[in-house]
Amino acid sequence: MINLNVNGQSVDIDASPETPLLWALRDELQLTGTRFGCGAGMCGACTVHIDGEARFACQTRIGDVGEGRITTIEGLHPEGDHAVQRAWIAEQVPQCGYCQSGQIMRAAALLARTPNPSRQEILDEMSANLCRCGTYPRIIRAIERAAQEG
Amino acid sequence: MTLQDITTSRRGFLRGSGALSFALLSGGGLGVVADGAEAQAVADGRVTAWVTITADDRMTIMFGAAEMGQGVNTSLPMIIAEELDADWSTVSVRQVDSDPDGVYGNPGFGGNLFAAGSSSLEGYYSALRQAGAQARQILVQTAAAHWGVPPREVTTREGAVIHDGSGRTMRYGEVAALPEPVTTVSQIAEDDLKPRAEWRIMGTDVERLDSPGKTVGAPLYSIDVTVPGMFYAVQLLAPVEGETPTIISDAATRAVPGVEDVVVMDHAVAVLARSFWSAVTGRDALEVSWSSDSAFRNADSAGELSILAEAADDMAADPVIWEARGDAEGALAEGEEVITAHYLTEHVYHAQMEPLNAVASVDEDGLGAEVWLGSQSQTVSIGIAAGTLGTSPDRIRYHAMQMGGGFGRRTVFARDLLRDALLLSKAVGRPVKLVWTREDDVKNGWLRPATVQRLDARLDENGTLAALRHRIAAPSIFEFAFPDRWNPETRRDVLVMEGSESAEYDIPDFAAQHVLVPRQSRVSAWRGIGWAPNCFARECFLDELAERAGSDPVTFRRQLLSGTPRALAVFDAAVEMSDFGNAPEGRAHGLAFAGYKATLATGVAEVSIEDGQLRVHRFWAAVDPGIVIHPQQYRAQVEGGVLFGLSSVLRERTTFTGGEIDQSNFYDYEPIRIQDVPEIEVRLVESGHPPSGGGEIGVPMAAPAIANAVRVLTGTTPRQLPFPQFDA
Numbered sequence: 001m002i003n004l005n006v007n008g009q010s011v012d013i014d015a016s017p018e019t020p021l022l023w024a025l026r027d028e029l030q031l032t033g034t035r036f037g038c039g040a041g042m043c044g045a046c047t048v049h050i051d052g053e054a055r056f057a058c059q060t061r062i063g064d065v066g067e068g069r070i071t072t073i074e075g076l077h078p079e080g081d082h083a084v085q086r087a088w089i090a091e092q093v094p095q096c097g098y099c100q101s102g103q104i105m106r107a108a109a110l111l112a113r114t115p116n117p118s119r120q121e122i123l124d125e126m127s128a129n130l131c132r133c134g135t136y137p138r139i140i141r142a143i144e145r146a147a148q149e150g
Numbered sequence: 151m152t153l154q155d156i157t158t159s160r161r162g163f164l165r166g167s168g169a170l171s172f173a174l175l176s177g178g179g180l181g182v183v184a185d186g187a188e189a190q191a192v193a194d195g196r197v198t199a200w201v202t203i204t205a206d207d208r209m210t211i212m213f214g215a216a217e218m219g220q221g222v223n224t225s226l227p228m229i230i231a232e233e234l235d236a237d238w239s240t241v242s243v244r245q246v247d248s249d250p251d252g253v254y255g256n257p258g259f260g261g262n263l264f265a266a267g268s269s270s271l272e273g274y275y276s277a278l279r280q281a282g283a284q285a286r287q288i289l290v291q292t293a294a295a296h297w298g299v300p301p302r303e304v305t306t307r308e309g310a311v312i313h314d315g316s317g318r319t320m321r322y323g324e325v326a327a328l329p330e331p332v333t334t335v336s337q338i339a340e341d342d343l344k345p346r347a348e349w350r351i352m353g354t355d356v357e358r359l360d361s362p363g364k365t366v367g368a369p370l371y372s373i374d375v376t377v378p379g380m381f382y383a384v385q386l387l388a389p390v391e392g393e394t395p396t397i398i399s400d401a402a403t404r405a406v407p408g409v410e411d412v413v414v415m416d417h418a419v420a421v422l423a424r425s426f427w428s429a430v431t432g433r434d435a436l437e438v439s440w441s442s443d444s445a446f447r448n449a450d451s452a453g454e455l456s457i458l459a460e461a462a463d464d465m466a467a468d469p470v471i472w473e474a475r476g477d478a479e480g481a482l483a484e485g486e487e488v489i490t491a492h493y494l495t496e497h498v499y500h501a502q503m504e505p506l507n508a509v510a511s512v513d514e515d516g517l518g519a520e521v522w523l524g525s526q527s528q529t530v531s532i533g534i535a536a537g538t539l540g541t542s543p544d545r546i547r548y549h550a551m552q553m554g555g556g557f558g559r560r561t562v563f564a565r566d567l568l569r570d571a572l573l574l575s576k577a578v579g580r581p582v583k584l585v586w587t588r589e590d591d592v593k594n595g596w597l598r599p600a601t602v603q604r605l606d607a608r609l610d611e612n613g614t615l616a617a618l619r620h621r622i623a624a625p626s627i628f629e630f631a632f633p634d635r636w637n638p639e640t641r642r643d644v645l646v647m648e649g650s651e652s653a654e655y656d657i658p659d660f661a662a663q664h665v666l667v668p669r670q671s672r673v674s675a676w677r678g679i680g681w682a683p684n685c686f687a688r689e690c691f692l693d694e695l696a697e698r699a700g701s702d703p704v705t706f707r708r709q710l711l712s713g714t715p716r717a718l719a720v721f722d723a724a725v726e727m728s729d730f731g732n733a734p735e736g737r738a739h740g741l742a743f744a745g746y747k748a749t750l751a752t753g754v755a756e757v758s759i760e761d762g763q764l765r766v767h768r769f770w771a772a773v774d775p776g777i778v779i780h781p782q783q784y785r786a787q788v789e790g791g792v793l794f795g796l797s798s799v800l801r802e803r804t805t806f807t808g809g810e811i812d813q814s815n816f817y818d819y820e821p822i823r824i825q826d827v828p829e830i831e832v833r834l835v836e837s838g839h840p841p842s843g844g845g846e847i848g849v850p851m852a853a854p855a856i857a858n859a860v861r862v863l864t865g866t867t868p869r870q871l872p873f874p875q876f877d878a
């Protein structure tokens with residue numbers, strides 16, 4: 001049994017410590033908002049927060065999380081009303097939507113650390129996340145909006 | 151689909167439920183389905199109703215085309231809602247899962263539920279307007295009868311019926327709850343549909359109804375589905391197409407905690423487990439030998455490129471004449487100077503973000519199943535499921551899931567993933583979720599095949615393009631993807647050849663030809679289909695010809711387009727909005743005219759090359775969608791298409807050796823990232839023809855516009871996709 005702190009709750013997971021956090025979240029806890037894109041740290045679809053920092057859940061073994069506080073897209077805001085989520089709707093970012101949990105989690109971590117990021121800071125941070133539908137221009141606008149409207 | 155007068159009989163309306171549903175009948179009419187039992191059937195999706203209005207004033211509108219990000223879940227219901235004069239804030243939408251009565255299919259796509267070729271708006275537009283207008287008439291007449299006034303005195307506004315004379319109004323929900331609904335209205339004449347000036351919903355940027363779910367991580371995709379008792383399956387797939395497993399050693403796999411079973415299939419060994427991770431761990435422990443006699447062991451992408459190059463030049467080959475106007479062969483043989491150039495597009499992979507997967511639960515008798523799939527075609531997928539189980543389509547309970555990207559990959563993939571999920575579910579007697587890892591998805595990609603395109607042209611004494619032959623060497627996509635519909639006599643492959651017609655250009659002697667070569671990989675349509683490679687070759691060639699003619703890209707094309715005002719309108723718009731030719735110091739502009747079926751467009755790229763690095767700074771696109779239903783989402787589709795095209799310019803390339811794809815994951819097949827993105831400006835130039843799609847038009851214009859800008863900077867057109875490296 002491995003104990004994790006997920007979205008403010010203590011949960012026990014019956015899986016080997018080698019198991020990637022991504023699969024513990026999706027298959028054991030049914031928190032499927034954290035998506036599987038590559039399993040290789042290349043796409044960011046699986047981005048979650050651990051102690052407020054953006055991390056690839058597919059590259060994080062549950063045995064290594066320890067006391068770390070894990071936040072998934074489901075736990076970002078109880079009503080889905082985080083400034084980043086509001087900005088995402090205002091700018092109508094999602095197309096297929098598959099990458100967007102990860103994009104939103106990374107953007108939220110960026111803004112928590114850097115409330116008024118420059119355009120270059122946005123690009124540098126968000127370059128970890130792929131969007132095949134090509135919503136990038138709107139992602140940039142939505143982050144700028146969230147920074148303003150906070 | 152023709153809509154005739156409504157012929158529904160009133161069948162004992164039990165008004166307890168207070169719901170009014172409008173069903174498009176198989177015969178073509180629109181009928182009211184309203185008794186309690188039927189309303190429940192509608193709610194369960196058992197009755198094919200386009201619209202259901204309930205007493206609480208909620209309206210549910212069905213949409214037929216599958217949703218993969220292109221926004222049909224909003225744009226198609228907007229068409230019905232407009233004619234119905236609905237209050238958009240009361241509308242919810244629902245995906246059509248299946249179409250046993252043949253009423254939801256796309257009239258523009260053979261009546262099938264099939265979202266491809268940017269065909270949904272074009273195909274459904276008239277039918278949905280008619281359905282909405284007839285439903286509105288039913289509400290008007292029902293209210294008029296209730297009030298005892300002539301129907302012509304009753305009007306509607308935003309979800310309410312109004313009788314001005316007496317000042318009475320009712321919400322649609324109240325009308326739906328009336329005991330005696332009118333059930334017969336006539337076909338609405340084209341002239342009686344809402345004039346454009348009165349539209350309140352179409353042409354506006356209503357919020358996409360799926361945005362909230364997509365920002366909170368809602369379980370929308372088939373990969374998110376959990377069925378009680380389900381096993382997770384992964385496969386060790388044959389490394390080369392056509393091979394089968396021969397010796398299997400699975401003891402170590404079966405010892406992995408959570409692994410429940412190992413199933414040998416014709417082209418794979420599947421591991422079934424209590425979790426995905428256990429299944430992957432078990433797969434890693436498998437030892438499998440494979441047969442080695444598949445002809446695809448000799449498949450080699452570099453070899454295929456040489457074969458294509460030879461085929462394009464082989465004048466003794468027997469090409470398919472895709473299009474001919476005048477006599478291009480004669481004009482090019484007259485001995486005057488013929489200008490020739492070759493263009494190459496390499497194999498590319500879809501890289502949709504959700505890896506392919508399928509969920510299936512086969513019934514105990516093995517002759518029916520519940521399935522969950524994100525597929526571009528419900529019709530095709532249900533047919534494949536029924537075929538796999540040797541049963542009839544009505545035994546397949548299908549859930550059409552949101553796709554995490556389609557781009558052409560999710561058209562007929564059910565014949566692999568869904569088939570296998572069904573076979574596995576049947577074998578183990580459990581529901582099964584079969585998921586490909588990204589590596590599986592890359593290594594078993596159905597690629598857009600490489601093409602070599604040879605263009606020959608002759609200019610007349612005034613420097614005008616007098617003759618053009620566009621000759622494309624490529625394997626057939628259609629033959630592989632849709633073998634049942636492939637005609638080996640005519641060999642006409644719409645997926646390879648469309649876009650080569652130069653239809654808007656006035657070229658007296660013109661021919662487009664397809665030289666078919668055998669495929670060496672699995673092949674499929676890719677966003678932009680043939681339009682992307684074919685426009686790339688032609689639009690680059692036109693710039694090269696313009697220079698030979700002593701002309702320039704704008705003048706040369708304007709002359710050729712002068713007979714097509716719609717084309718000139720988008721062309722001039724792009725030239726104007728980009729201030730074409732006046733790029734800032736160190737940058738250059740390139741342009742391309744592009745069509746995608748009825749949608750016409752022109753793109754302009756602003757490009758620089760510094761230290762060998764190509765950079766696209768800005769991109770302007772002028773697009774004629776005919777009539778735009780949702781401007782903001784249409785622009786989003788064009789932006790996405792331009793970025794897809796840009797990605798194919800910069801670095802997308804799949805290669806294969808000995809029948810195995812060499813790439814594995816996003817580290818060696820990397821679509822563009824956010825830092826590569828130019829500033830994109832899209833202008834919609836509506837010409838008023840029925841709405842035409844925007845999902846793909848961005849792709850064909852991107853690459854040639856960028857290539858033509860590179861030509862200005864370097865003096866040479868990069869004649870291949872992806873572009874070669876620029877020396878620093």
Ligand code: FES
Nearest residue numbers: 037038039044058
């Ligand atoms: S799934 Fe974790 S980075 Fe792609």
Ligand code: FES
Nearest residue numbers: 096097131132133
């Ligand atoms: S919205 Fe489809 S991958 Fe980003």
